[in-house]
Amino acid sequence: MNLGGENMAEKKPFIPSELPLGDKINPLLFMNDLIKANTKIGIYNTLLNQSKINKRLLIAPIALQEAVLSTKIEGTQVTVDDVLESRVDEKATTEDVQEVFNYTDALLAGRVLLDRLPISSRLIKELHKKLLDGNVRGNNRCPGEFRKIQNYIGPEGCNIKTASFIPPEPQLVEEYISNLEKYINEPSDDIDPLIRIAIIHAQFETIHPFLDGNGRIGRILIPLYLYKEGLVDEPNFFLSETLEKDKHKYYRLLNDTREPENWNEWIKFFLESSIKQADKNISLINEINELYYRDLEKIKNIINTSSITDILDVMFERPIFNAKLMSEMTGINITTIRRYLNQLEDKKVIFSDNKARNKKYYYYDLLELIR
Numbered sequence: 001m002n003l004g005g006e007n008m009a010e011k012k013p014f015i016p017s018e019l020p021l022g023d024k025i026n027p028l029l030f031m032n033d034l035i036k037a038n039t040k041i042g043i044y045n046t047l048l049n050q051s052k053i054n055k056r057l058l059i060a061p062i063a064l065q066e067a068v069l070s071t072k073i074e075g076t077q078v079t080v081d082d083v084l085e086s087r088v089d090e091k092a093t094t095e096d097v098q099e100v101f102n103y104t105d106a107l108l109a110g111r112v113l114l115d116r117l118p119i120s121s122r123l124i125k126e127l128h129k130k131l132l133d134g135n136v137r138g139n140n141r142c143p144g145e146f147r148k149i150q151n152y153i154g155p156e157g158c159n160i161k162t163a164s165f166i167p168p169e170p171q172l173v174e175e176y177i178s179n180l181e182k183y184i185n186e187p188s189d190d191i192d193p194l195i196r197i198a199i200i201h202a203q204f205e206t207i208h209p210f211l212d213g214n215g216r217i218g219r220i221l222i223p224l225y226l227y228k229e230g231l232v233d234e235p236n237f238f239l240s241e242t243l244e245k246d247k248h249k250y251y252r253l254l255n256d257t258r259e260p261e262n263w264n265e266w267i268k269f270f271l272e273s274s275i276k277q278a279d280k281n282i283s284l285i286n287e288i289n290e291l292y293y294r295d296l297e298k299i300k301n302i303i304n305t306s307s308i309t310d311i312l313d314v315m316f317e318r319p320i321f322n323a324k325l326m327s328e329m330t331g332i333n334i335t336t337i338r339r340y341l342n343q344l345e346d347k348k349v350i351f352s353d354n355k356a357r358n359k360k361y362y363y364y365d366l367l368e369l370i371r
Contacts, residue, residue: 011161013150013169014258016206018179020189021199021263027191029264033271037194038231040278045232047285053292057316058285059236061370066238067103070219071096073244080371084320088360099136103216106130110224111235118185119224121146121177124209127220131213138212146173146209153208165255167208176207184225193229197222198270202257219243242277287369292316295349295365302347303340307332311340315350319363319370326361 017024027034048055068080078096086092093101106127117123129144142148147170152163160166168176180203187196204218219240227235243250253269256262292312299308310330318325323341327334341361344350350361 011163011166013166014206016168016176016203016258017260019183019199019203020187022189024260024263025191025195025267026264027195030268030271033268033275034192034194037271037274037278038192040275040282041226041231041237044237044278044281044285047282048236049233051285051289053289054313057292057313058288059234060317061288061366062236062238062281062284063104063107065370066240067100067107069244070216070240071099071103073240073247074215081320081367084318085360087318088320088322088325089358095136098134102131102133102136106220107223107235110220111227114224114228119221119228120181120185124217128210128213128217131216141211146177147211151208151211165258167206173207173209177209180204180207193226193231194271194274195267197225198267199263200225201270202254202266205254206258237277237281239273239277241280242273246273284369288316288366291365291369298349299344302349303343305340315363316366319366320360322358322360
């Protein structure tokens with residue numbers, strides 16, 4: 001898209017429309033998708049609440065997937081296994097893994113901050129500070145501060161003249177974020193929260209207020225907003241899995257919102273992605289529930305202890321673990337834990353890497369569901 005005339009050298013920073021968008025939005029074009037998305041997200045939320053197993057065990061793998069896939073959209077090569085293994089062996093914590101940990105920390109911080117702050121520039125800056133903390137890419141790019149210089153978006157190696165998009169000038173960032181903040185907390189239009197968060201996400205990415213981490217912060221805002229609006233009981237409805245699968249379409253339709261006539265197409269895509277993600281989550285929760293009760297009965301016939309649920313809960317929270325971690329999380333002494341784990345490995349409930357020291361165990365039946 002040409003943003004500043006025919007000559008690439010004349011391309012200028014983009015000037016976004018302020019929110020609300022008014023007649024640029026036509027809900028009739030995606031009403032069926034909107035109804036379906038709200039229904040599916042409601043089913044997902046109800047399943048979480050009605051499950052007989054601890055909700056934490058259902059949310060943990062979904063949140064892990066989100067952290068891995070949201071960072072993957074930005075180009076990291078980390079996997080679910082990499083993250084889980086690094087929790088057992090800190091030496092395995094690469095820069096990419098640390099980015100996933102930071103994303104998880106930012107999600108958790110957002111939930112805590114919402115108890116005392118609206119979704120605001122202050123909250124967004126706090127999340128950004130968490131995201132770029134420590135030894136990660138972008139930690140030298142003003143964590144927690146809106147940019148003071150011009151940035152641009154394009155293929156690796158491009159410059160501002162060859163960039164595909166130039167966000168608003170830095171001196172206008174505060175003004176546009178202020179407009180976005182007002183739209184989030186005091187909207188003057190009467191539209192469904194799912195439509196509004198589609199608009200919020202796209203507008204945030206257009207403003208691109210930080211020098212790095214804009215995509216991840218923009219995706220964290222999705223569950224936080226849906227929680228704030230009461231569509232879910234906790235900020236645990238994430239979209240990164242579906243967006244990562246349709247990454248090129250996601251980027252293209254986001255970019256296209258910079259032309260007013262394309263907003264409806266973006267919103268329809270966002271709602272379709274929400275439906276797909278809700279379906280995936282519903283299926284995953286049902287599979288996790290089924291696996292939990294199947295293996296609970298199986299383990300009862302293998303080891304004789306009143307702590308079976310404690311052991312199984314750790315396997316669901318940390319499907320890659322060692323005896324030390326299992327002992328710490330269950331409170332069972334490590335000699336006893338090693339005996340139990342040997343028995344479970346003998347019966348092929350779990351598998352190990354067979355190392356003499358710091359042996360790691362893998363609960364593959366769960367790993368296969370969340371990879």
